[in-house]
Amino acid sequence: MKELLEEPKGTTYKDLLEVAFSTCDEFLLVKRDQLDLNKNAKQWIEEIKPHIKEIRRQDAWPGTTLLGHYADVYYFNCNQELKEVLIRKTERLYQWLQPELLEDICFFKNGKEWLATVAHEQIGVIMTEDENEIEKIRGIKGIKMS
Template sequence: MIQILEEPIGVTYKQLISLAFNICDEFILVKRDQIILNENGKTFIDELKPYIKEIRKQEEWPGTRLFGHYADVYYFDCKDGLEEKLLTRVDRLYEWMQPELLEDLCFYKNGEEWLVTIAHENEGFIKTTERQEILKIREIEGIMIY
């Protein structure tokens, strides 16, 4: 597992998201029931509607477990049009938070967690043991690995 020590911002964020789209096949974004989206958040969901594969009511997702609350977890396939939306909507990884946007962007590869973020905690990590992926991650300036 690769712990992201500093928040990917700017070019580092863009390179990480592009790499995730190249490696992964699915990602999620979360809308918590107890946090009301503002107008920007509602507009963003409208933009994503054509790409939504599935919405599930869940009390947990990678890195988070709610007690007594649920969230709508939006599932998406990694498609080119979506990559551009994620790259242009924000400039940093932990900016994915309500009420402005959906939150906790996570990527999956073959049904397994690959990139996990817990935006409110400013935490993120990548789960991989594949040498080629680790080498590509190391090429991203600003990603600190230990």
Template sequence: MIEILEEPVGNTYRQLISLAFNICDEFILVKRDQIELSKNSELLIEELNPYVKAMKKQEEWPGTRLFGHYADVYYFDCKPELEQLLIHKAERLYQWKQPELLEDLCFYKDKEEWLITVAHENLGFIKTTVREEILRIREIEGIMIY
């Protein structure tokens, strides 16, 4: 597992999201019931609604486990129009948290976690052992990984 040491911001964020869309086939965003939504996040949900593949009430998702609460976990296929939406809605990886946006953007490759974020904790991880993917991650200017 590769730990992201510094938050990807600006062009680094955009390159990481583009790489995730190139490698992965699915991503999730989370809406936690115990955190109010802003107007911005309500608009985001409206924009995303036509692309929702599934929505599940879950108490856990990559990097997070709730106790006594559930959240709405939205599943999406990695489509080019959604890549552009994610790139334009945020300037940095850990910006994906309520109330301004949805929470914990995570990507999956072949049903396996690939990019995991826990935005409130400023944590990000990439799970891969594929040499080509590791090299592509290292090519992203400004990415600080361990």
């Protein structure tokens, strides 16, 4: 399954995060060099700092390739505490945009892309061949894929 997502919001978004966190082992968020962060975003980064596994300088991540620019890509392990932090901070999938937040949340399962987003373009893609995962995703009330 490789399906485009119509933006999940509210309970649908929270249920998608539940499935992502129960399925995946890692996720990333991006801070682009050419875009500033506002005060709220900087405070939020301080809040999640203890959970940051690694920050890499990259010019590409799932769904995005920069030309002549770089970004700090923040990597995190999926865990219950971080899931709750994300649920408190956001109400929809394509809300992950600078300057208010970090960008382009992406989830990985065993090193492979599972959910990739390009928030500015409102693109989200789920990639899985696991029938149980597909069933869980399709069972999310309000989820719309094409």
